[in-house]
Each structure stands twice: as C-alpha cells, then as structure tokens.
Amino acid sequence: MICRKAKRRISIATKCQWIFLFILFLFSCIDEHSIAKQSDKNWLIKFTLESAGKGIPVTHSLSEPEENDVRQLSFLIFQPNGGNYIKTINSNSGNITTDENISNIKYVTVKLDQGNFDIVVIANAVTIIQSLALDGLSKYEVLSLLDITIPSGTKWATDGSMPFLMWGDIGNITVDDNLSSTGVSGIKLTRMTARVDVVLSSQAQSVFRLKTVRVYNYNTKGLIVPDITNSQKWDANLEQAIGASLPVNPLKANDPTPEACALVYSVMTAQDVACEAEIYLLESEAGSNIDFLNNTCLVVGGEYSDDGGIVWKNSFYRVDFSMVTDQEASYLPILRNHQYRVNITDVTGFGFPDPDEAFRALPANIRAEVIGWHNSGMEDVIDDGQYFLKVSQGEFSFEGKEYSELDIDNILSVTATNPSGWKIDKITDAQNIVINPLSGWLRTNITLGDGGVTTQVKILLSENSTDSQRNGYIYLSAGRLSYKIKVIQDVKRIVVSLDILDISGENEISELIFSSLSGVQPQPQQFLVRWKPVVSTVLVNSIPIGNNVFVYSGSSDQPGTNLTSLADPLGFRLLTIQPEAFSEAELSIDPFKVRESKVEFSIAVNDESITKHIFLRQLNYNLIADNSSVYILNGNTYTFRVRSNAQWKIRSISQEYTSGLSFSSYLNLKQTDNLRVGETGGNNTIAGDIISFTTISPTSEAAGKINIVFENIDAPKLFEDVTVRFDLISSFYPSTHKGWAGSNIYWDGSKLTFDDVGVYTKQNYQGVYFQWGSLYGISAADNFSSSSLVYKPDGNAVSGLNWSSIPRVPDGNITSAPPSGKNIRDRAYLYEITDGNAGIGDICKYLTEKGWAPSGKKWRMPTSNEFETTNSYSYSELGANSDANASGTNYIGEGYCKDDIGQPFFPRSGNRNPNDGSIVNVGSLGYYWSGTPSGTSAYDLYLSTGYLSPSENWNSRSSAYSVRCVVE
Structure with missing residues (x-):
C-alpha cells in the first residue's frame, strides 16, 4: 500500500x-x-x-x-x-x-x-x-x-x-x-x-x-x-x-x-x-x-567509505519492505501492478562483509525511504520523503495546430499527496518570459488541484504560424516539491494523409476477398485511394503472400505490377480489381486454393511518410468429403471426414433403393453417431470434421444409396449446396479397378506397404505372404517355425506364432447372389469384412486406412475377374533371383507382365503350403490371392512355366500367397 x-x-x-x-x-x-x-x-x-x-x-x-x-x-x-x-x-x-x-x-x-x-x-x-x-x-x-x-x-x-x-x-x-x-x-x-x-x-x-x-x-x-x-x-x-x-x-x-x-x-x-x-x-x-x-x-551491496572517499570497502545492508513510523516498523505486502522506489537517503557506517550475513541480521547503518504507487498511467514522480508529486509526462510535443479543451491528446495528469494540493506557479517561454495565462500561446484550463486525487489538466495552444518551433514551460508546485513541464510546439505542417477506402469514401478497408468456382471469373470489386497533398505522387508495390500470388485479369487495374504509381490533381483514384478465374487443374491439386498479395501504397512529403496496405485475396470456398464410394451393410460403424474452409450444416439426408430387400432405412444410428440433419462444422481444411454412422445388417442381399446435402451457413453464402453420395450394399461388387500397384506387399522396416501405379523400382520384390483374408504378413524366408517373423496389423514384427493360430477367414462355405450384370467372380468379399481388431479382411483396404499405402488413392484386393484375361499376360525373365529374406524385398527375375493399367509385373514368388507353412516354388510358380471366395476356398491367380490361370479356385485358404493391390 x-x-x-x-x-x-x-x-x-x-x-x-x-x-x-x-x-x-x-x-x-x-x-x-x-x-x-x-x-x-x-x-x-x-x-x-x-x-x-x-x-x-x-x-x-x-x-x-x-x-x-x-x-x-x-x-x-x-x-x-x-x-x-x-x-x-x-x-x-x-x-x-x-x-x-x-x-x-x-x-x-x-x-x-x-x-x-x-x-x-x-x-x-x-x-x-x-x-x-x-x-x-x-x-x-x-x-x-x-x-x-x-x-x-x-x-x-x-x-x-x-x-x-x-x-x-x-x-x-x-x-x-x-x-x-x-x-x-x-x-x-x-x-x-x-x-x-x-x-x-x-x-x-x-x-x-x-x-x-x-x-x-x-x-x-x-x-x-x-x-x-x-x-x-x-x-x-x-x-x-x-x-x-x-x-x-x-x-x-x-x-x-x-x-x-x-x-x-x-x-x-x-x-x-x-x-x-x-x-x-x-x-x-x-x-x-x-x-x-x-x-x-x-x-x-556496494562499496562504503568513511574517510571521504580515499578507501572504499565492500559492504552489505539489509532493507525490508516496511514502513517506519515513530521507530516502529509496519511491514508491507508486494502488490501487482505497483511500483516501489527505494530511496537510500544515507549510509551511516559499515554494513556486513557478506550478503548472506546481512540477510540474517536486522537492518543497520542504512536509512531508506520508499515511495510506492499503483501504476495508473503516471510517469514522473518526485518526493520529499513525506509527500510525492507525480505527473503523467514531463515533456509534451505537439503539432503546429491549435489545441483546445475539445482535444484528447493534450492531457496532463497531476497527483499530489500533500493535503494542500498543487498549483501552477507560472508558464514561461524558452527565454523565461512569463506567458499570459489567459491569452498567451501556451495556457492551461486548470491552474490548481486538491491533494490526494488525480486531476486532468488540458494544455491549450494557439496555432503556431511562425516559421520555427517554440518551447514553453509549466511550473508546478506542491508544498516543498516543484516540477517543470516542458512543452514543445512544432510549426504548422503540411497535412500528409493516405487512406484506402470503400467506394463510398467513408469507411477504411484493409482487404478485398474474391470467391468463385472453377473456371468462373469473380465479379470485379473497387476501392478508393485518397491522399494529401493532392499534388503528391503515391508509390505502389505488390508483395506476394506465400507462393500463390494474386493474379489480375487483363481488364483489371493492376496496382503494384503494371500500375506502380498514382497521381491525380484531385488526390484520389478509384481502382477496379478483378482476378483471373481458378483453373480446374489448380483446384484438383488444392480444393481450398488461395491466391493472395499485399498491395502497399506510400506517400512521402519532406520528412513525413505514410504507408498503407490492402490485402487482395481470392479463395475457392469448398466442401470436400473424404468418404468411400461404398460401405457394407454389416452393422458396423463407419466414419468419414468433411473438410471445408467455410461453415456448413447437413440440410438433408435421403436414401434410394437399389436392389435386393428394401428397408425403410439402411442406417441404424447409435447415440454417438452424428450423420443427422442439422449437424454443423467447418473451417477445418486439414483434419476435417468426423461424420459417423452405423448401418443395418440384413440377412439377405440388399443395396441402397445415401444422399447427404451439405449447405453453407455463412452470410452471405460462400458455396452452393454439395451433395455427397455413397452406396450401401450387403455384398461388394466393385467397378473395374483404376490401376495395378507397382509391387507386391513387402515390409519396409517399419510397416507393410507397396509401390504406386507406374512405379517399377520394386516390381521384382518377392513380397511377404498372406493366408486368405488374413491381415498378418508372413516372412518370405525359410520354412515356417516359431522363429519366423510375422507382421501384425498393428505394425509390429513378431515371432513365436503357430501356423494354425494366424488369423484368417475360416474354411466355411461362402455363398454369393450377384446383382444383374455381375457374377460370383466380381465380388470383393474380403473388402466387406475388413476388421483390424480381428485381423481379417482386405489387406489393401486396411493399409489404405492405416495410411501405409501410397497416398491419394484408395486400394483394395483385386476381384477374381480382374485377373483376366489369360491373353493379357506375357512371360518375362528379368534376371537371376536373389536370396530370400523375411521382408520380401529380395529379387525374383521370372514372372509375367500384364497388359493392363500400370503394366504390372507379377514375379513367380512361390508360396507356403497350407498344412505347415513350408515355403516352395520360389521362382518357378506364382500364386496371387483375390478378394473373391469360391465355396470353401477362394479364387487366385496361378502362374507356371508356359501356363497360367486367372481363375484357380481349388487351393486351401490356409495357403499363403502374394498379394497385388489395385486402385479402387
């Protein structure tokens, strides 16, 4: 206090x-x-x-x-x-x-x-x-x-x-x-x-x-x-x-x-x-x-001298936060936003030679007075040990214009704790000549104030029409304390101003935002640049923000590029801005594309300069749903993400009947699901907002379609309604793939993965093996034993498993009821049942979900029919085989090239026998699983010497074969 x-x-x-x-x-x-x-x-x-x-x-x-x-x-x-x-x-x-x-x-x-x-x-x-x-x-x-x-x-x-x-x-x-x-x-x-x-x-x-x-x-x-x-x-x-x-x-x-x-x-x-x-x-x-x-x-701590400054010795003194009155100490708290000034008024003798010793003793041979105050805007403080006088500023600098009581930047705050208050004794010019307090060029509206309160004093000045700066002084006193305030008034200057305004000329603006769809040029917008003196020239510079510079159209004013200065006898210029349209190619790379530049306008007169800027931004407001085109009607809960750079709401959800049994709803939403009308989100372009839903689980074949309409809820509206559609089916019969992976699935040291379409550097990798429907990769080296490595779905490489304990699809009979235009070899059954916790399903789909597959695409195992036709394969020998290794990264030179999207090469990688996992046929035979069941077995691609079959279906599901993925 x-x-x-x-x-x-x-x-x-x-x-x-x-x-x-x-x-x-x-x-x-x-x-x-x-x-x-x-x-x-x-x-x-x-x-x-x-x-x-x-x-x-x-x-x-x-x-x-x-x-x-x-x-x-x-x-x-x-x-x-x-x-x-x-x-x-x-x-x-x-x-x-x-x-x-x-x-x-x-x-x-x-x-x-x-x-x-x-x-x-x-x-x-x-x-x-x-x-x-x-x-x-x-x-x-x-x-x-x-x-x-x-x-x-x-x-x-x-x-x-x-x-x-x-x-x-x-x-x-x-x-x-x-x-x-x-x-x-x-x-x-x-x-x-x-x-x-x-x-x-x-x-x-x-x-x-x-x-x-x-x-x-x-x-x-x-x-x-x-x-x-x-x-x-x-x-x-x-x-x-x-x-x-x-x-x-x-x-x-x-x-x-x-x-x-x-x-x-x-x-x-x-x-x-x-x-x-x-x-x-x-x-x-x-x-x-x-x-x-x-x-x-x-x-x-410091140096004390008792002989007039001839010899100085180290000496330390304790000083407490205390107020001393009549020889009694009243201790004070240390308070936030307060300032404490410790005035050491005298040192009367040697203290202690050690600071810690001084700390452990009571204060001695030192006299200290403290003035403490709350930091409320005051700057200068003087005291006499009993009272203080403080003012908000010790020096003021003003422009050459007139200042009156209506101005707000000419306030002097004065506080004095002396009960008699404070007063202005006189006001003088630089030559110490007293200025008339009523009519002089420097005056105040108040000349005295009470003690214990803060008084706001207005400093009043007439216009300085002379050709030189003028100085004056205001002399304050409070009891024994006095203070001199210096006032500087510059000559009347040329008014320099620069404003960027809307077309009304009344409101300052700092940005123009343009939005449009692909190939649609945004409507032009205008802004006004106004400056003084009107005879001056305004310089213009454009600064790109990041790598995506704002691109002017040919009909637009182009400040900062083609237009680098402004001059007009009226002191203003109306600029019309229109950007080029976004191209489809740009938005395919970045659906939330932003082009942005900062345009700076600068004016300089004598030693005064002003710079103002406006941001020009072109945005593509959009909504992207990262959903699958197909979900399986199996009672599972699914999620997808919605990314947008604007606010959205689900306006409607509808369904359509496709085939099989008809249901009033193909969804069986849980309380935690949020695929509901009225759900909101947005302004999240990185991770996106998660949408979850749960399907029904029909006992017979059924198929339907869900349509979700997302609307923008910003005002004004930033994008038109976006409809997201996906199929719900009890059995998955996908459309023809969009390309073969560049390699078999192999272990890269940290995860199971494979190469993208058209990447051939690892096309000869043997790859690891999989039992049908298993998400567990099996070592490609040596006969199977308890020491063989197995690559689990959680990303860990382990040993100690039994051959029969590796999770896979059981040997039971699987029946199919293909829709019109499809047959049983078109079914992607493993896609339907993928479950990372159970360790079974479509390994390609699973690696996509984990983020371990080549990015930007959705992958699955091929259907049996996608291995067709026999005539699309040609035998190729690309060098000698290398020694096998557990990760499947060894070289297999013999195999078949397939004339299809991606021009894949299928090495004859051999296989593991169904009973004990012994490895056979490396370099001479090749087997590749499809995601299609065949009774109690499953379809696969068989490659031999001089013979191949895209539709083999007699092998046991416990056999371990290679897997080659396709793009969904």
Missing part, C-alpha cells in the same frame, strides 16, 4: 531474477473450444485496451513499449454474470495494433457470436490457458486456475523477450450490431508483477557506491488474475490491488535456503547510483518482526 504519513520508510528486499515459461504464438483468431452458440450470427468487435502506465523516466532496462508489450490476447467467454465457461478466442501479435502515440493503448478486433456474455481478457498467456480443462467451470473458478510457477533462482528477463502477463475484466456485454459500430473501450490491463527500483540520494552517493541488489524469500508462484471476489485484496472501483492475492501454495524461494536462492542484480542503470526497471516480483504478503528471516527483503 502507498504510505501517506510523515517519514515513512519501506525496506525492500534485493536479488530478484525470474525465468518465465514463454510461449510461441501462432494464430490469428482461433476458437479453441466451443459450446453452444446463442446465435448463428456473429459480429466483428473492436476492443481498446490500456496497460499500466510508465514508471520513473530513467534509462530503463525495459523500455516503456516493452513493459506494455502485448503479443497475445486470450478472450475468455463466459455466460453472463460470471456464469460457466463457453470458449476462448485467441489473437496473436499480427492482429494486435499499438496506438501511434501512446504505446500502452492496444487495439484488437475479434469475431464474437451475437448474444450476452461476460468476458475476461488475458495477455500473453495462450499456452497456460490451453493447458487447462475449463468446461463446466464458472468464471471465478476458471480465473482461480490461471497461475504461473517460476523456477527458484531465476529472474524476469529484461531484454524484452518475455512480456508481462496481464488481465482485464471486460464484464457483461451484449454483442450485436450496435456494439459492432461502437466497439468496447476503457479496458484496463493489470500486470501480475510489481516493479522495484533502488536509488541513492546525493547524500548516500558521497559515501556509498551501489553495485548489487539481492532479493531473498521472493515468491515463485503467482496468480495471473487477483482474487476479485475478495474486497480486502482487490478494489473494484479503483481497479487496483490493495492486498496480495496468492495461490494456495505460493512457493517461497527458500529451498534449500533463502541464501541459496537469492537473486542477484548487478546491472546498474546509473553507475553506482541506481538499479531501475530490472527487478520484477510476484505478489507476496507483508512480513513481520517475529519471523523476519522469512520476509521478502533486499540486500543492497
């Missing part, structure tokens, strides 16, 4: 250094978590925030802009009146702007849903907030969780690398079109730290040289937000701390001892005289006489 009695002293501990966890920033505005919206409508709301004012004007280790640095803002949205948490909206430094004249004023625009909310803003703490589970908690429960822990023995970095954590209570607001127009201002950001400065008086300087300041027993854990529910700790009217708000365990730095954890500050901002803007502390409670070794305190 600030002391206001005669000769109060505050002793403050020295040695404070902290490290601070700090945070990488990414995001423009991001909804990290969202519960229910109050409305589908949202508004852009501009917030104006004010952080704590400057401290004493010295050569700071942290400058004023650095002390006010805001790199991230987190808006915590709650239900009204301190209700439950709804979501957090983060904004990074790219969206936060600083006032051109006042560094502690920040502006940020945030998109909020329409409705009533209670909002808190936190600065520079995104990572801390993201680490917490906040759902279901009230506002005050959430705020109580926000804390930081600083490792003992470390200091707050003063190189500007670690901005302060701050908070502000926006409170209850109604988000609507009115708030979008007016914005929210007057939000005060309160730092969670206190600042401590140590300064020698002129008397103390004659006998003592300040070299170090140490801090003992400082807290290492603190709350980002004070306990605003406790009126003994937080004054809601003054918006300032009046008591220390501490976490449950504030973690005082005393392990193993306070001495071992002491912080040492050896950087003096004024050599031998002052340590300022170096020491920043978390809040701590007031100490006591009884337990003084646990008090937060300082030890000042």
Whole structure:
C-alpha cells in the first residue's frame, strides 16, 4: 500500500531474477473450444485496451513499449454474470495494433457470436490457458486456475523477450450490431508483477557506491488474475490491488535456503547510483518482526567509505519492505501492478562483509525511504520523503495546430499527496518570459488541484504560424516539491494523409476477398485511394503472400505490377480489381486454393511518410468429403471426414433403393453417431470434421444409396449446396479397378506397404505372404517355425506364432447372389469384412486406412475377374533371383507382365503350403490371392512355366500367397 504519513520508510528486499515459461504464438483468431452458440450470427468487435502506465523516466532496462508489450490476447467467454465457461478466442501479435502515440493503448478486433456474455481478457498467456480443462467451470473458478510457477533462482528477463502477463475484466456485454459500430473501450490491463527500483540520494552517493541488489524469500508462484471476489485484496472501483492475492501454495524461494536462492542484480542503470526497471516480483504478503528471516527483503551491496572517499570497502545492508513510523516498523505486502522506489537517503557506517550475513541480521547503518504507487498511467514522480508529486509526462510535443479543451491528446495528469494540493506557479517561454495565462500561446484550463486525487489538466495552444518551433514551460508546485513541464510546439505542417477506402469514401478497408468456382471469373470489386497533398505522387508495390500470388485479369487495374504509381490533381483514384478465374487443374491439386498479395501504397512529403496496405485475396470456398464410394451393410460403424474452409450444416439426408430387400432405412444410428440433419462444422481444411454412422445388417442381399446435402451457413453464402453420395450394399461388387500397384506387399522396416501405379523400382520384390483374408504378413524366408517373423496389423514384427493360430477367414462355405450384370467372380468379399481388431479382411483396404499405402488413392484386393484375361499376360525373365529374406524385398527375375493399367509385373514368388507353412516354388510358380471366395476356398491367380490361370479356385485358404493391390 502507498504510505501517506510523515517519514515513512519501506525496506525492500534485493536479488530478484525470474525465468518465465514463454510461449510461441501462432494464430490469428482461433476458437479453441466451443459450446453452444446463442446465435448463428456473429459480429466483428473492436476492443481498446490500456496497460499500466510508465514508471520513473530513467534509462530503463525495459523500455516503456516493452513493459506494455502485448503479443497475445486470450478472450475468455463466459455466460453472463460470471456464469460457466463457453470458449476462448485467441489473437496473436499480427492482429494486435499499438496506438501511434501512446504505446500502452492496444487495439484488437475479434469475431464474437451475437448474444450476452461476460468476458475476461488475458495477455500473453495462450499456452497456460490451453493447458487447462475449463468446461463446466464458472468464471471465478476458471480465473482461480490461471497461475504461473517460476523456477527458484531465476529472474524476469529484461531484454524484452518475455512480456508481462496481464488481465482485464471486460464484464457483461451484449454483442450485436450496435456494439459492432461502437466497439468496447476503457479496458484496463493489470500486470501480475510489481516493479522495484533502488536509488541513492546525493547524500548516500558521497559515501556509498551501489553495485548489487539481492532479493531473498521472493515468491515463485503467482496468480495471473487477483482474487476479485475478495474486497480486502482487490478494489473494484479503483481497479487496483490493495492486498496480495496468492495461490494456495505460493512457493517461497527458500529451498534449500533463502541464501541459496537469492537473486542477484548487478546491472546498474546509473553507475553506482541506481538499479531501475530490472527487478520484477510476484505478489507476496507483508512480513513481520517475529519471523523476519522469512520476509521478502533486499540486500543492497556496494562499496562504503568513511574517510571521504580515499578507501572504499565492500559492504552489505539489509532493507525490508516496511514502513517506519515513530521507530516502529509496519511491514508491507508486494502488490501487482505497483511500483516501489527505494530511496537510500544515507549510509551511516559499515554494513556486513557478506550478503548472506546481512540477510540474517536486522537492518543497520542504512536509512531508506520508499515511495510506492499503483501504476495508473503516471510517469514522473518526485518526493520529499513525506509527500510525492507525480505527473503523467514531463515533456509534451505537439503539432503546429491549435489545441483546445475539445482535444484528447493534450492531457496532463497531476497527483499530489500533500493535503494542500498543487498549483501552477507560472508558464514561461524558452527565454523565461512569463506567458499570459489567459491569452498567451501556451495556457492551461486548470491552474490548481486538491491533494490526494488525480486531476486532468488540458494544455491549450494557439496555432503556431511562425516559421520555427517554440518551447514553453509549466511550473508546478506542491508544498516543498516543484516540477517543470516542458512543452514543445512544432510549426504548422503540411497535412500528409493516405487512406484506402470503400467506394463510398467513408469507411477504411484493409482487404478485398474474391470467391468463385472453377473456371468462373469473380465479379470485379473497387476501392478508393485518397491522399494529401493532392499534388503528391503515391508509390505502389505488390508483395506476394506465400507462393500463390494474386493474379489480375487483363481488364483489371493492376496496382503494384503494371500500375506502380498514382497521381491525380484531385488526390484520389478509384481502382477496379478483378482476378483471373481458378483453373480446374489448380483446384484438383488444392480444393481450398488461395491466391493472395499485399498491395502497399506510400506517400512521402519532406520528412513525413505514410504507408498503407490492402490485402487482395481470392479463395475457392469448398466442401470436400473424404468418404468411400461404398460401405457394407454389416452393422458396423463407419466414419468419414468433411473438410471445408467455410461453415456448413447437413440440410438433408435421403436414401434410394437399389436392389435386393428394401428397408425403410439402411442406417441404424447409435447415440454417438452424428450423420443427422442439422449437424454443423467447418473451417477445418486439414483434419476435417468426423461424420459417423452405423448401418443395418440384413440377412439377405440388399443395396441402397445415401444422399447427404451439405449447405453453407455463412452470410452471405460462400458455396452452393454439395451433395455427397455413397452406396450401401450387403455384398461388394466393385467397378473395374483404376490401376495395378507397382509391387507386391513387402515390409519396409517399419510397416507393410507397396509401390504406386507406374512405379517399377520394386516390381521384382518377392513380397511377404498372406493366408486368405488374413491381415498378418508372413516372412518370405525359410520354412515356417516359431522363429519366423510375422507382421501384425498393428505394425509390429513378431515371432513365436503357430501356423494354425494366424488369423484368417475360416474354411466355411461362402455363398454369393450377384446383382444383374455381375457374377460370383466380381465380388470383393474380403473388402466387406475388413476388421483390424480381428485381423481379417482386405489387406489393401486396411493399409489404405492405416495410411501405409501410397497416398491419394484408395486400394483394395483385386476381384477374381480382374485377373483376366489369360491373353493379357506375357512371360518375362528379368534376371537371376536373389536370396530370400523375411521382408520380401529380395529379387525374383521370372514372372509375367500384364497388359493392363500400370503394366504390372507379377514375379513367380512361390508360396507356403497350407498344412505347415513350408515355403516352395520360389521362382518357378506364382500364386496371387483375390478378394473373391469360391465355396470353401477362394479364387487366385496361378502362374507356371508356359501356363497360367486367372481363375484357380481349388487351393486351401490356409495357403499363403502374394498379394497385388489395385486402385479402387
């Protein structure tokens, strides 16, 4: 607390250094978590925030802009009146702007849903907030969780690398079109730290040289937000701390001892005289006489001389955070957003030779007075040991125009604690000639003020029509204290302005967004560039954003490319912008294509220059569903992902009958499924939103089709309705494949995989073996034994399995009822039953789902008919065989080329016998499984010398053959 009695002293501990966890920033505005919206409508709301004012004007280790640095803002949205948490909206430094004249004023625009909310803003703490589970908690429960822990023995970095954590209570607001127009201002950001400065008086300087300041027993854990529910700790009217708000365990730095954890500050901002803007502390409670070794305190160290400066010796003195009145010490807490100035008025004798020894003793041979105040915007402070006088600025610089009481940037704030108040004694010019306080060029609207309150004084100036700068001085006094304010007024300057406006000429804009479908050129848009002086030339430059530059059409104005300057006697230019259409080829590569450039406009007159910019963005708003074309009616739950760069909602779901039994619904949705009308999502182009559904499980053949219509719910609408269709069938009879894989399935050292269509570098790989319908790959080397490697579906290579224990499709009879136009050899049965947990099904489909197959395609095992025809194969000998290995990457030179999509080569890879897994026929015979059953067996491709059969069906399902995948 600030002391206001005669000769109060505050002793403050020295040695404070902290490290601070700090945070990488990414995001423009991001909804990290969202519960229910109050409305589908949202508004852009501009917030104006004010952080704590400057401290004493010295050569700071942290400058004023650095002390006010805001790199991230987190808006915590709650239900009204301190209700439950709804979501957090983060904004990074790219969206936060600083006032051109006042560094502690920040502006940020945030998109909020329409409705009533209670909002808190936190600065520079995104990572801390993201680490917490906040759902279901009230506002005050959430705020109580926000804390930081600083490792003992470390200091707050003063190189500007670690901005302060701050908070502000926006409170209850109604988000609507009115708030979008007016914005929210007057939000005060309160730092969670206190600042401590140590300064020698002129008397103390004659006998003592300040070299170090140490801090003992400082807290290492603190709350980002004070306990605003406790009126003994937080004054809601003054918006300032009046008591220390501490976490449950504030973690005082005393392990193993306070001495071992002491912080040492050896950087003096004024050599031998002052340590300022170096020491920043978390809040701590007031100490006591009884337990003084646990008090937060300082030890000042330096050189003392008792012989007029001939000999200087090291000496250390303890200084407590205490107020001394009538020889009694009243200990003070260290409070957030406060600044403490320790004035060492005199050193009367030698202290202790060791800092830790000084810490363990009571203060001796040193006189220190402290002035403490809440950082409320005041900059300059002077004191006489009893009262202080502080002003918001010691120097003002004004333009040459007239300033009146209606202006807002000519305010001088004055506070004096002397009960008699303060007054302006005189106002003079640079030659010390008194200026008439009623009619002179420099005046004030108020000439005196009461003590104990802050008074806003308007500095009034007439227009400077002379040809030179003029200086003046305002002399303030409060009791024995006096202060001189310098006022500088420049000559009246040429007005230089540059604006980028909408076509009405009234509203400033920063971007134009164009959207269109493939091959459709967007409609042109216009913006206005206006400048002064009108005789000046505006330079134009275009800067690509990333690799996708904005492309102008031939009929468009082309600022920054063909148009590099603007000149017009009226001082404005209307520009018409139209981009080229997106091509189908572009959108096939990137369905959410963005072309973007920043166009900069610059004007320079004498020593004044202005640069403004506008972003030109062309986007393809789209919705892509990564669904399969076919799902099996087997009672399973399926998922697919929907990616979009806009908001969407499922407008309708319909079904069509195809064949077999007819059902009122082919879906049997579980409570956890979300394929439902009204489901929403969007603005997620990377992972996409997951859609889940469960099918029925008919006992006979059935087939149907599902149609899902997704609509855009942005206003205005960003894309037309998108219909997603897929078939639901009890048996899968796929369309003809779109290409053969470039190799058999092999083990690459970490997973089962194979090569893409048209890749021939591994076409001679023998590959690993599979029993029919098994997802377990089997080693291609040596007869099977307990030491043989088996490649499991989870990606692990193991041994110790029995041949008969490897999961596969049992030998039971499988019947088929093909639809019209298909026969039993067209069925992809293994595709229908793929189950990674059971270890059976279509290995090609499974590898696709795992992401282990060549990307960008969906793969399956071929049907028996897709091995046809015999005439499409030709024998080929491509070299000698190499020794077999477990991973199937050895070379097989003999085999058959097939004249089909991908021109695959099928090596004669041999097989493993069904009874015991012994390996046979490598290089002489080849067997390749299809996904098609044949009674109690299954169809395969058989390759011999001079003979081959695409429709072999007599082999046991326990035989282990090669697998060659096809594109679905």
